[in-house]
Amino acid sequence: MKYAELTKEQLDTLLAAQRREYEEIAAKGYKVDIARGKPCFEQAKLAFGMLDAPMAEDFPKSSLNYGGLEGIPEMRALFAQILGLEPSEVFVGGNSSLNLMYDTVQRGMQFGFDGCEPWNRSAIKFLCPVPGYDRHFGITEHFGIEMINIPMNEDGPNMDLVENYVANDPSVKGIWCVPKYSNPTGITYSDEVVTRLATMPAAAKDFRIFWDNAYCVHDLTDTPAKLANIMTIAKKAGNEDRIFEFASTSKITLAGAGVACMGMSEKNLKEALSHITFQTIGYDKVNQYRHYVFLRSVDHIKEIMDRQREIIAPKFKAIIDALAQNFGDDCDIASWTEPRGGYFISLDVLGGCAKEVGRLCKAAGLTITSAGATYPYGKDDADRNLRIAPTFTSESDLPAAIEILIASVKLACMSKLAEEKE
Amino acid sequence: MKYAELTKEQLDTLLAAQRREYEEIAAKGYKVDIARGKPCFEQAKLAFGMLDAPMAEDFPKSSLNYGGLEGIPEMRALFAQILGLEPSEVFVGGNSSLNLMYDTVQRGMQFGFDGCEPWNRSAIKFLCPVPGYDRHFGITEHFGIEMINIPMNEDGPNMDLVENYVANDPSVKGIWCVPKYSNPTGITYSDEVVTRLATMPAAAKDFRIFWDNAYCVHDLTDTPAKLANIMTIAKKAGNEDRIFEFASTSKITLAGAGVACMGMSEKNLKEALSHITFQTIGYDKVNQYRHYVFLRSVDHIKEIMDRQREIIAPKFKAIIDALAQNFGDDCDIASWTEPRGGYFISLDVLGGCAKEVGRLCKAAGLTITSAGATYPYGKDDADRNLRIAPTFTSESDLPAAIEILIASVKLACMSKLAEEKE
Numbered sequence: 001m002k003y004a005e006l007t008k009e010q011l012d013t014l015l016a017a018q019r020r021e022y023e024e025i026a027a028k029g030y031k032v033d034i035a036r037g038k039p040c041f042e043q044a045k046l047a048f049g050m051l052d053a054p055m056a057e058d059f060p061k062s063s064l065n066y067g068g069l070e071g072i073p074e075m076r077a078l079f080a081q082i083l084g085l086e087p088s089e090v091f092v093g094g095n096s097s098l099n100l101m102y103d104t105v106q107r108g109m110q111f112g113f114d115g116c117e118p119w120n121r122s123a124i125k126f127l128c129p130v131p132g133y134d135r136h137f138g139i140t141e142h143f144g145i146e147m148i149n150i151p152m153n154e155d156g157p158n159m160d161l162v163e164n165y166v167a168n169d170p171s172v173k174g175i176w177c178v179p180k181y182s183n184p185t186g187i188t189y190s191d192e193v194v195t196r197l198a199t200m201p202a203a204a205k206d207f208r209i210f211w212d213n214a215y216c217v218h219d220l221t222d223t224p225a226k227l228a229n230i231m232t233i234a235k236k237a238g239n240e241d242r243i244f245e246f247a248s249t250s251k252i253t254l255a256g257a258g259v260a261c262m263g264m265s266e267k268n269l270k271e272a273l274s275h276i277t278f279q280t281i282g283y284d285k286v287n288q289y290r291h292y293v294f295l296r297s298v299d300h301i302k303e304i305m306d307r308q309r310e311i312i313a314p315k316f317k318a319i320i321d322a323l324a325q326n327f328g329d330d331c332d333i334a335s336w337t338e339p340r341g342g343y344f345i346s347l348d349v350l351g352g353c354a355k356e357v358g359r360l361c362k363a364a365g366l367t368i369t370s371a372g373a374t375y376p377y378g379k380d381d382a383d384r385n386l387r388i389a390p391t392f393t394s395e396s397d398l399p400a401a402i403e404i405l406i407a408s409v410k411l412a413c414m415s416k417l418a419e420e421k422e
Numbered sequence: 423m424k425y426a427e428l429t430k431e432q433l434d435t436l437l438a439a440q441r442r443e444y445e446e447i448a449a450k451g452y453k454v455d456i457a458r459g460k461p462c463f464e465q466a467k468l469a470f471g472m473l474d475a476p477m478a479e480d481f482p483k484s485s486l487n488y489g490g491l492e493g494i495p496e497m498r499a500l501f502a503q504i505l506g507l508e509p510s511e512v513f514v515g516g517n518s519s520l521n522l523m524y525d526t527v528q529r530g531m532q533f534g535f536d537g538c539e540p541w542n543r544s545a546i547k548f549l550c551p552v553p554g555y556d557r558h559f560g561i562t563e564h565f566g567i568e569m570i571n572i573p574m575n576e577d578g579p580n581m582d583l584v585e586n587y588v589a590n591d592p593s594v595k596g597i598w599c600v601p602k603y604s605n606p607t608g609i610t611y612s613d614e615v616v617t618r619l620a621t622m623p624a625a626a627k628d629f630r631i632f633w634d635n636a637y638c639v640h641d642l643t644d645t646p647a648k649l650a651n652i653m654t655i656a657k658k659a660g661n662e663d664r665i666f667e668f669a670s671t672s673k674i675t676l677a678g679a680g681v682a683c684m685g686m687s688e689k690n691l692k693e694a695l696s697h698i699t700f701q702t703i704g705y706d707k708v709n710q711y712r713h714y715v716f717l718r719s720v721d722h723i724k725e726i727m728d729r730q731r732e733i734i735a736p737k738f739k740a741i742i743d744a745l746a747q748n749f750g751d752d753c754d755i756a757s758w759t760e761p762r763g764g765y766f767i768s769l770d771v772l773g774g775c776a777k778e779v780g781r782l783c784k785a786a787g788l789t790i791t792s793a794g795a796t797y798p799y800g801k802d803d804a805d806r807n808l809r810i811a812p813t814f815t816s817e818s819d820l821p822a823a824i825e826i827l828i829a830s831v832k833l834a835c836m837s838k839l840a841e842e843k844e
Binding site: 036038039041044048051052054055056057059061063064065066067068094095096098099102103106109110120135138139142143250254255256257275278279280281282283284285286287290392 | 458460461463466470473474476477478479481483485486487488489490516517518520521524525528531532542557560561564565672676677678679697700701702703704705706707708709712814
């Protein structure tokens with residue numbers, strides 16, 4: 001349906017009915033949350049074997065003491081396999097890849113990379129594909145780094161724009177990327193986009209791609225997306241120092257209690273370690289070893305992820321089905337992505353309505369990610385994008401969440417159109 | 423014995439015999455290590471119950487997901503009891519208190535404290551009681567912070583010097599302290615020293631005491647040292663924002679896989695969290711909860727530490743007995759501390775000999791902490807101080823370590839005296 005093509009009278013009638021429907025739903029006193037990309041308890045339970053297995057006696061003694069700054073060899077090798085890197089290119093850290101990203105940006109600010117001037121010394125910029133991950137933008141904003149929006153296409157960020165900035169502006173030092181099952185759009189960068197990122201000329205020698213491969217094994221369908229190996233391509237072009245890759249087991253084992261890693265050239269890793277050696281004696285190797293014993297192999301990780309998929313794919317489907325049912329057939333007030341993996345559905349509503357949808361959802365008992373959060377500085381100029389995180393809510397709560405979301409989108413957008421017709 | 427009072431002939435005779443003895447020991451091919459304050463495997467085993475207990479089903483669901491930036495309430499309360507703070511003054515982090523210290527200094531450098539200018543903006547200084555902890559000095563050196571040596575007395579740092587610097591030089595922003603069973607001297611700050619630190623006037627509003635209470639429950643005798651509660655005293659003087667306290671369970675449960683904490687005023691903690699919230703979604707709450715279940719109470723921690731003491735106190739005794747036997751009776755080439763807790767014995771040898779002792783030890787198969795490491799920039803101008811870490815070596819290896827150490831001290835010091843008599 002094209003709501004914009006309705007007459008004022010038709011729209012007013014529909015709007016009045018929609019307002020009643022929304023108010024009935026709001027009166028039900030629901031309390032549901034689809035705001036953050038958090039695994040649900042059933043997913044966490046799949047990792048309980050890791051917590052309960054008697055294993056201390058089997059641990060190598062070296063895991064039970066200080067040292068081993070770069071992580072245990074077993075986990076370096078496993079992450080290397082997952083990411084298509086050499087074990088010598090992998091650093092295994094603590095529980096949080098976000099922490100590794102923040103610390104990496106902080107090292108750029110404080111010390112600089114590869115002999116270049118510390119980023120603190122002058123005004124620098126990061127490119128931010130939008131919509132994107134709010135916590136990435138939070139880090140760069142916190143350090144006072146200017147953020148430049150880059151629109152996302154179906155196959156990744158608009159590369160003409162990216163190349164132009166990176167080739168000509170030496171103050172552009174980085175780009176945030178979630179290249180597979182992107183947060184929040186769910187798209188995966190095409191081979192061409194990955195190649196252009198890895199090979200494009202850069203005005204700044206210390207330009208870095210923050211490659212947050214958070215959803216590297218997080219498929220939701222039988223036709224998983226294939227992400228090209230950016231490190232392999234970068235190496236051929238002599239650009240391997242450009243890549244800072246990140247991943248973690250947070251959404252494989254336990255959110256907040258997993259193991260995170262960084263992948264980078266041996267030269268970059270050596271430089272990182274030259275700072276990290278002052279920061280800590282080493283990350284939690286017991287947790288690293290616990291993970292190694294539990295995860296074992298890439299194949300076993302695939303099995304775990306298949307079981308997770310059984311739990312969460314129906315939740316994605318329920319939301320997408322409801323969106324299709326209500327806004328299908330080329331509807332002009334809502335469009336959305338159908339991700340083949342990852343943790344999010346990206347929902348675009350009629351321009352100028354996203355904040356109002358958020359307000360209506362909240363008033364009816366549904367927490368969603370703040371409108372604007374998927375943009376640097378929280379500013380979605382078109383006020384269109386909403387991020388939907390289906391995983392955390394229980395299946396029994398999901399119908400309520402969907403009911404509120406659909407009713408709020410309809411009410412907000414119809415109200416806006418009706419106003420415009422005044 | 424006073425070696426300096428021997429005639430040249432007497433000394434030459436002793437030296438020749440000592441050289442033969444050293445060479446015989448060196449020829450035995452020992453390989454032992456008393457370099458780092460690492461717990462031994464028997465100590466680690468005391469915590470295996472923590473790793474093996476089936477417990478996941480008992481975990482609160484909130485521990486099994488993201489969030490809870492300030493740490494789980496149970497561990498905040500337990501650390502608060504240990505340190506004499508309010509739970510609201512305790513932040514529970516990851517596996518490393520050193521990491522919390524580094525990050526705190528980094529926040530001072532990047533963002534500044536309490537509205538003051540970031541430390542990066544001008545040349546700043548830290549006071550460093552010496553001998554002290556090499557990794558503290560490593561952090562400040564890495565950030566280019568000028569370090570000023572403050573001699574340690576029996577009851578803590580020379581407070582006349584400290585007060586003079588802090589009152590008059592606004593570029594003095596911090597002091598490193600290990601107030602209980604100090605690394606490496608083993609002394610505990612007296613009530614007077616703690617009071618003077620907490621109440622002294624400071625030229626810099628953002629002067630901070632880095633209070634590394636690493637050995638708060640690490641007693642080795644029946645007469646444990648009592649450390650005054652610096653936060654209580656600071657509060658009375660209105661100086662509570664001056665204190666950054668740190669501790670961890672690394673030497674209670676597992677080195678490198680424990681839980682670390684920071685204690686600070688609620689105002690400071692709020693400021694710290696305003697930055698940490700961009701750094702991570704939260705530290706490993708599963709490990710925090712695992713620790714809570716295992717440690718339970720201050721009384722139970724005391725029991726664990728008593729069992730650790732049974733393992734390590736004999737190692738301290740063996741070394742101290744050997745030192746007394748060889749260098750007792752007011753000997754002029756070696757003096758040492760007899761710590762009532764902590765992880766170190768501080769050994770002072772004849773000036774100008776510490777590096778040579780280190781070289782001889784190494785050549786005979788004994789690794790000890792590099793001479794000079796206990797001083798900022800690795801520079802012990804008197805070349806006197808050596809740090810002995812008795813815990814890690816097995817009891818069966820300890821006699822070899824002692825044999826090499828004693829022979830090396832004697833040979834180095836006698837050689838030096840003999841040279842001086844040429």
